[in-house]
């Protein structure tokens with residue numbers, strides 16, 4: 001599933017090309033996106049002629065803001081892709097929405113093989129209300145005092161599950177939680193509340209270091225992830241533990257990476273480097 005670095009990569013790519021453009025047409029190509037619309041949703045045709053003011057990321061979600069107060073809330077979930085395509089290239093059966101712009105040839109496509117993703121047509125205030133009630137602070141901007149406070153308040157959760165909980169910090173998923181905990185030297189099955197202040201501080205710093213490096217390399221492409229131009233990311237080449245069960249640890253070179261189910265997810269860690 002695309003996590004913060006992948007979603008940030010998509011947002012940065014689209015922002016530089018689409019902000020300021022006017023929508024010519026916006027259509028859903030398959031019924032499931034329409035069926036998933038929340039109660040107070042706008043219709044795709046309401047967006048015609050609207051100028052795209054801003055594209056932002058919040059957690060793993062993408063938010064489009066248009067002039068006049070309408071917006072889109074997009075979640076890529078497992079296999080969603082949001083990218084610019086040449087209109088000459090035929091859209092396949094997994095392409096569920098399409099947006100074209102005035103005076104700009106490429107069209108924006110939402111493609112999603114497993115159909116868990118969504119594109120919600122909502123007014124901007126409704127989007128922010130929804131998003132802010134579902135998500136905790138951003139991991140790249142949360143301050144240390146707030147982070148430490150959240151660790152202590154939700155100390156019963158294992159640190160792996162703690163990092164995955166979008167209400168605590170938003171945007172971290174299975175890959176980056178493992179990579180963050182490896183970098184911090186903390187075992188994923190430790191209760192968050194058992195971390196010393198120094199260990200929590202290491203996790204806090206590792207979150208920033210790992211996410212920033214992953215954004216720099218345009219995310220991890222372990223399955224379907226592509227950026228806004230259809231290119232794969234490169235951070236998967238730097239994974240230290242994720243999906244490396246039974247392989248020698250890249251730091252100590254002695255222990256083999258183990259896999260354990262924690263908080264319902266496969267977690268990978270080095271039994272020597274992580275305490």
Ligand SMILES: [Zn+2]
Pocket residue numbers: 249250251252253254255270271272273274
């Ligand atoms: Zn190791």
